[in-house]
Amino acid sequence: MKSINGLSLKNIIKKPVRSVALLVIAAFLAFSAFGGSLMVSSLSNGLDSLSARLGADIVVVPYAATSKVSYDSIIIQGKPGQFYMDAKYYDKIKNEIEGIDKITAQCFLASAKASCCSTRLQIIGFDPKTDFSVQPWVEKSYSDDLQLYDAVIGSDVTPNSDMTVVIFGETLRVQAVLDKTGTELDSAMYVNADTMKQLIKAHNEKNPNQERVVDPDRVVSSVLIKVQDGYDIDDVVGDINLHVRQVKAIRTQNMISDVASSLSGVSGMIGVLMVLMVVMWVLSAVLMAVAFTMIMNERKKEFAVLRVLGASRARLAGFVFQENALLTLAGGLLGVLITLALAALFAPLIAQSIGLPFLLPSPLMMAAAAAVTVLLTVAAGALTAAVSAYKISKIDTGLILRGDNG
Amino acid sequence: MKLKRHIPNIILLIFSLALCIGSFTFFSACAGHGVTVMACHWAQNAVTALGALLTGMSLAAIIIPDRKVKAGLELAAVLTAVLTAIVPGVVISLCMMNSMRCVSVFRPFTILFASLTALAALASAVIHLKKKEQ
Structure with missing residues (x-):
């Protein structure tokens, strides 16, 4: 079972449609979390710099x-x-x-x-x-x-x-x-x-x-x-x-609060937007869990063969976990990179459209937020993988290979 | 499946066309006032011309059957698209303020579409270079 470590990567490459679908869901997850946090912090930075x-x-x-x-x-x-x-x-x-x-x-x-x-x-x-x-x-x-x-x-x-x-x-x-x-x-x-x-x-x-x-x-x-x-x-x-x-x-202070009150109206809107983004994030996570579970069910025979070839239950669970982690990491990085590129390109247009002070966070802050987003995405992926890995570890090889698994 | 074979080139053609037409329509640079021609006007003309060149290359890559010629055209398209991305602001200067349309709309959209064109061209070139002679 030496080659099982490379199997995760081979599975990802050889099944491009499946991999791209999971990658896109993970990228969307990261995009909604990172994009939302950038928007809110840019607005609050803008107001702070105005007062100062x-x-x-x-x-x-x-x-x-x-x-x-x-x-x-x-x-x-x-x-x-x-x-x-x-x-x-x-x-x-x-x-x-x-x-x-x-x-x-x-x-x-x-x-x-x-x-x-x-x-x-x-x-x-x-x-x-x-x-x-x-x-x-x-x-x-x-x-x-x-x-x-x-x-x-x-x-x-x-x-x-x-x-x-x-x-x-x-x-x-x-x-x-x-x-x-x-x-x-x-x-x-x-x-x-x-x-x-x-x-x-x-x-x-x-x-x-x-x-x-x-x-x-x-x-x-x-x-x-x-x-x-x-x-x-x-x-x-x-x-x-x-x-x-x-x-x-x-x-x-009264003049600034006039600007601030127009901003607080927008913050209310941003709050709703944030709630929507959280909902989108949760939905994406659920979608990822469902997609991953379905894929795992389809691949039961593949896992049964691996078990027959000598892979332990723990090894099999680790293999499922590794595959998901690789995909969600790549998806998370992609989502963060797309958000960063769009923020860099369109910040002047966004600022102009909302007509309020808009100041992107410092590169250090953005890097920290990006890292947290990627971690969150991988964590969401790991959670779904843990469930799938647990189910995989419970499969009855004989039943599946005979085709009696339902 | 003849159409399926051309999908990468069709994607490339769509991005090139969007770059060419978009540069003087939905993401055009600043409108001049009176007889004054803005600095960014020349950047817009250059992007439109390069977009037209990219469209021509993409069409040729669809029509020409030889995969090596296709790959050659696509690699040339990668370089042209990268050049197009740096036209606004680097090769030809834009207007003075970030709040102006050429900086806030024309430049980001040009960079976005030129990058997408470059990526599509690169992907097509890799596909054609890897494909075995049929």
């Missing part, structure tokens, strides 16, 4: 901007859009409101449909001297100060081959590409306040009929505030809204 990114307690925007449906998406998620207020409001808040630890202003400008692209690019100008929101994030990729016409781009923006980007006819030097956040901030560009002023001037010259910014030296889009320890954030928000006219202060 802003770093401010309060955002102040021009009151007129609050009538824009998507003003919070512009600030939180970096969707292309622009609004402005006089910089005097920044000075007023800075000088007259108590409880402010850090304060900085940002300026937004959405590019027109440039020659490079048919979509708009959000440009965010920040003041390196006061900034506490963008800089810590930029510093992960670029530690020097940004100079005039320097830019740092989100991970989804592809610069020209000479690492430049042309916006409104102005050529910007790309100094660094930021880490992925899974939000539309990945499609944004960051410049310092001086570069922003030049871009706004260029925008005004190139688009005389569009919304003009009268004085680029005297406008800001939003003011970000970090509240001092010991002060209540809601009190500071109320103070600003009471004493500074024409602006609206909003607690950042």
Whole structure:
């Protein structure tokens, strides 16, 4: 019985239809488990990176901007859009409101449909001297100060081959590409306040009929505030809204929770999807068990012959187990590889379709999830094999070979 | 069973046709606006042309009876399909942002169908090389 170890492999190769059917079921099992877990973790990663990114307690925007449906998406998620207020409001808040630890202003400008692209690019100008929101994030990729016409781009923006980007006819030097956040901030560009002023001037010259910014030296889009320890954030928000006219202060947490609540609606849907996937997983496991049992019943005579040739019951059970393990391992690996390939190829399309922050887990996390999925698939296969192996070990050789086994 | 003999080549033909027609229809690159021609337009043209070449090769592999010529055409199709997969983004650059259609739709579908075409061509070539002269 030396050759029985190679028999499992030969059986798999010589019966391609049977083997492929079991392999496909195992691959489907792995695909549903791994695909579902990737989807859920990508959505939750996206929301985490969104909350971690802003770093401010309060955002102040021009009151007129609050009538824009998507003003919070512009600030939180970096969707292309622009609004402005006089910089005097920044000075007023800075000088007259108590409880402010850090304060900085940002300026937004959405590019027109440039020659490079048919979509708009959000440009965010920040003041390196006061900034506490963008800089810590930029510093992960670029530690020097940004100079005039320097830019740092989100991970989804592809610069020209000479690492430049042309916006409104102005050529910007790309100094660094930021880490992925899974939000539309990945499609944004960051410049310092001086570069922003030049871009706004260029925008005004190139688009005389569009919304003009009268004085680029005297406008800001939003003011970000970090509240001092010991002060209540809601009190500071109320103070600003009471004493500074024409602006609206909003607690950042409320803006994020708006995005989060839309996400929680989706999480409910994802929850249902997960339940469906678990059901599919269980059904696949049952299907695999049924298919394997049927195959084993058909092969009773083959096993009886092996018994006559001297294979022990334990050896026969091991042989059945080995064959199933090989098939489920191959199927599990195939399912995981297909999921990984589809995730790598279609992540941008999925993110775009669901319209929510979507950030795939790190390669290490994905490798761990893939390993667990393959183990689960092999375990499900092993369970069905154990049942079949037990039945095989009980066969009565004489009855089967005489054809009286029913 | 004449049809059964041609199944691998028919599968290859279906994938090649899907690549050729899909590249300018259901998974086309970005639509230009006005007179502007997008960077990705040229990548789309190249994929369509290579898809047409692959379709021609697949048809020839069905028509030509000699198995060695068939295998030769299929091996050439493997290389052409691999080249097609790297056209968007590597050989010819695409548009600037990942959110754009050429990056989110055209490139993944091209890679997917080109890979499937390469696999089908490779499988057909192996079958024809292993088959004994009849």
